Amino acid sequence: MRERAVSGQPEGTGRTPGATLSSVTERDSTTSDSTIKDACCGRHAPAPCDDTAASLGDYRAAFYVGRVPMAVLNRDGLVLAANPAFGELVGTDPDELVAATAADLTDLGADPRVWTAYREVLCGRSDRFRCTRRLKHPEGQSVWVEVTVEPLTGEERVLLTVADISDRHDLLARLRHLQMHDPVTRLPNRALFFERLSTTLETSAVEASGTGRIGLCYLDLDGFKAVNDTLGHRVGDRLLSAVAQRLMRCAESAADRGGRGRHLVARLGGDEFALLVEDSTGTDQLAELAQRVLDALQRPFDLAGQRLSVSASIGVVERTATGTTATGLMQAADTTLFWAKEDGKARWTLFDPERNAHRMTRQALSSTLRPAVDRGEFTLEYQPLVGLDDGRAQGVEALVRWRHPQFGTLSPNRFIALAEENGAIVELGRWVLERACHQARAWQLAHPADQPLFVSVNVAVRQVWDSDLVADVAGILAETGLPPQLLQLELTESAVMGSAGRPLQALQALSDMGVRIAIDDFGTGYSNLAYLSRLPVSVLKLDGSFVHGFRSQEHPNPADEMIVEALVALAHRLGLTVTAECVESAEQAERLRRIGCDTGQGWLYSRPVAPDRVEALLDAGRHTGS
Numbered sequence: 001m002r003e004r005a006v007s008g009q010p011e012g013t014g015r016t017p018g019a020t021l022s023s024v025t026e027r028d029s030t031t032s033d034s035t036i037k038d039a040c041c042g043r044h045a046p047a048p049c050d051d052t053a054a055s056l057g058d059y060r061a062a063f064y065v066g067r068v069p070m071a072v073l074n075r076d077g078l079v080l081a082a083n084p085a086f087g088e089l090v091g092t093d094p095d096e097l098v099a100a101t102a103a104d105l106t107d108l109g110a111d112p113r114v115w116t117a118y119r120e121v122l123c124g125r126s127d128r129f130r131c132t133r134r135l136k137h138p139e140g141q142s143v144w145v146e147v148t149v150e151p152l153t154g155e156e157r158v159l160l161t162v163a164d165i166s167d168r169h170d171l172l173a174r175l176r177h178l179q180m181h182d183p184v185t186r187l188p189n190r191a192l193f194f195e196r197l198s199t200t201l202e203t204s205a206v207e208a209s210g211t212g213r214i215g216l217c218y219l220d221l222d223g224f225k226a227v228n229d230t231l232g233h234r235v236g237d238r239l240l241s242a243v244a245q246r247l248m249r250c251a252e253s254a255a256d257r258g259g260r261g262r263h264l265v266a267r268l269g270g271d272e273f274a275l276l277v278e279d280s281t282g283t284d285q286l287a288e289l290a291q292r293v294l295d296a297l298q299r300p301f302d303l304a305g306q307r308l309s310v311s312a313s314i315g316v317v318e319r320t321a322t323g324t325t326a327t328g329l330m331q332a333a334d335t336t337l338f339w340a341k342e343d344g345k346a347r348w349t350l351f352d353p354e355r356n357a358h359r360m361t362r363q364a365l366s367s368t369l370r371p372a373v374d375r376g377e378f379t380l381e382y383q384p385l386v387g388l389d390d391g392r393a394q395g396v397e398a399l400v401r402w403r404h405p406q407f408g409t410l411s412p413n414r415f416i417a418l419a420e421e422n423g424a425i426v427e428l429g430r431w432v433l434e435r436a437c438h439q440a441r442a443w444q445l446a447h448p449a450d451q452p453l454f455v456s457v458n459v460a461v462r463q464v465w466d467s468d469l470v471a472d473v474a475g476i477l478a479e480t481g482l483p484p485q486l487l488q489l490e491l492t493e494s495a496v497m498g499s500a501g502r503p504l505q506a507l508q509a510l511s512d513m514g515v516r517i518a519i520d521d522f523g524t525g526y527s528n529l530a531y532l533s534r535l536p537v538s539v540l541k542l543d544g545s546f547v548h549g550f551r552s553q554e555h556p557n558p559a560d561e562m563i564v565e566a567l568v569a570l571a572h573r574l575g576l577t578v579t580a581e582c583v584e585s586a587e588q589a590e591r592l593r594r595i596g597c598d599t600g601q602g603w604l605y606s607r608p609v610a611p612d613r614v615e616a617l618l619d620a621g622r623h624t625g626s
Contacts, residue, residue, distance in 0.1 A: 148163070315351070373431055426463055458490045
């Protein structure tokens, strides 16, 4: 008779009518429960007139001929009387049900919560109890019923009624199915996926029978938008449906091969799908499933005469359920999916905690970049640019540092790219330029008799596009009083080569103003030598990779030396000076001097230092090495 508990609602308000095995005419709801009880149990209240006696007979007759299953119980939950409809429901003669346990007949003892609420009514501590149960009909089919238990007024007895709600339950089930499934692919949708995910995380963390782990393959079709744009949404929907079928076969195949854990395939929206693996056994199981999905989707799709090929990028996450939240799991899967696309698409990528920590750090830095400028967290250090002929400092390069309150002092390679991505480079670059010019002017005023140092400042190409760089430079030079010839702006080779329109006009205007333009890291980008003659460039800064070949006299790299020599000669013919970066030894400096390089920069002369250390170099006659 019992199957499983569905829901319990103690102390519900009012009776909700449902579909019954046959309709029954309802009597006046104001009729007292005690009258019904007396009629059902054969007890007769004092009859002041014949009308009252007739009324009691009517109620007794209604109890026995009614098609709504009913039973009168005592406070111990034993049946005192049952009508034929109740006997028909449980497949037993009503007279044989007397003294039977009602909870066994209506499956009220299977669920502890239902049982507790039911006992509250029997003990008189609750006025009404209602729940939904699934009972097994004597003919074999399951019947969904709504069981209501409430005390009869003034007596130590309760009335139990059972209403057939199978039709209503089936309707609600169909509506829920439509609500929880994708109409295109017939797969569970995002709502059902997250409902199942949350339930899985709750149960996996406490059930000892499973592995206590959970896995997720989160995939996105590569290039699906192009299919929609070129062939239309109808073909796109057919493709999604075909993809869903292959994903289902992959999940079924994994189960057939003896893979532990239940699999749920869902469409989360657009061209995004998820394969949830409950009680997973480790990353190997998820990696095997992801590879099977990739192999299945790489086979062409034949759709109404259209032969289409698609691939997928898959983020794979597998971890213990304890301590895992649905939001955290999906964030990890989404991040890993992004890595798969970033790494080249058409592949699966496994979640990497270290890589994720780096991403989180990047995000934290990116979100605090702009406020950090206002809070004064940035500072400048300076590295000398030294003449290779005389070993004297001719200028300095300003290098920004971020004194982060959480991560300590950060070098430019940790945050400059982030600043360029989110636009903070414009504000930060303006601050660096202004601070460096102020410092260069201060050195000039402190040593009026010496040859002044020029200051070299790095400029991102976004500063040229997103701000009026020419106006900023002119305003800062006017404010600080620094002569234009003592300012050098460095742009990377990739930013300068191919410059046209506004960037080229800005560079030309700065050069006309007297500001020197330098190409930084030359030799790592386009290396378009012919383009040099059309750019207002004054200095080439050779990338340090060329200088590395000068490290050993015993094992020289002739190719590097020949390249550097040719570049130096070409630059001089074009009227440019050449600076070698990453000079670390006197041997390198001497070989660079012999082939005609003008200045050097590197740890041989000095690491980047604070402004007061540069002041000390000036006081010592600006000798930093020889």
